[in-house]
Amino acid sequence: MSDPVSALNGAAFSGMASVTEGGLAGMITLRGDLSSAKLKDAVKSATGAAMPVSGKVELSEDGGLCWMSPDELLVLVRYEEVEAKLAEINAGLKGEHALAANVSDARAVFRVSGEGAREVLAKLCPVDMSVDAFVPGQFRRTRMAQVAAAFWLDHDETFHIVCFRSVADYVFTLLSTAAQPQSEVGVY
Amino acid sequence: MLILECPYCGVKAEETELHAGGEAHLKRFGPGSSDDDFHDYLFMRENPKGVHFERWRHINGCGKWFHAARCTMTLEVFGTYSAQTYEPPQDIRDAISAKRPDWSWREFK
Ligand SMILES: [Zn+2]
16 A cells, blocks of 8 residues: 655745645545535535535534535545545435545645735735635635635634645745745735 | 626636636537628627627636626726626626617627
């Protein structure tokens, strides 16, 4: 059995904000009718999280649901449990027009926290990062400089970023460059 | 800078999060149509100075296609609306009429 490793093996940088590669994370992409009771039940029983509304994430003890588009969810689970959870979701979706796929190894995750975290993201994404506009529980798909990325803010003012594994190094370099000490723009 | 609100996810997306998809409400003429219809479908496009209707895709976002009505001269946006329609909805037409009473675009006014 091979040992799974995350894209950057927990690389970290500390400047005006701390940037950490988040390690292995279980992720399932689910497309289907988000208003269907069957689908809601399936993801609720797999993650313990409720169905998020547009632009939000719902987190539970060790999972979560991110609203990706009107017909797509990103299901967050523990990496070790992803295959079991996928089977559970598929069983719950029997007869439903939906598709669930394990995308864990196609992704990388980062955490950005600290006083300058909002500034770091604001330098890289065309998103209003002010305290009033971007609140905990918010989930946003956007671009980070030249690549697609998505992130949410938890209740401890930590941003969680998801990107493709193939651009993990690029994203880590972006984040650590944007987080250089004394590089505050001073907007947020 | 052009900012369009995606009607599917509600994000006010700046131009770099979007992908331009060309003219809106084209009627496709494919196999079996006349040469003239096929030619017009392939090549003839509006190029207005003023009110224009376009398709856009929220590519760095929810991924959905949608429609936008805007002014090519001032970049004023009159509104965005669903892709699941053959013509601009009444509320969009009313919003344009409020600002440009004499507007017309193809067969729409
Ligand atoms: Zn959108």
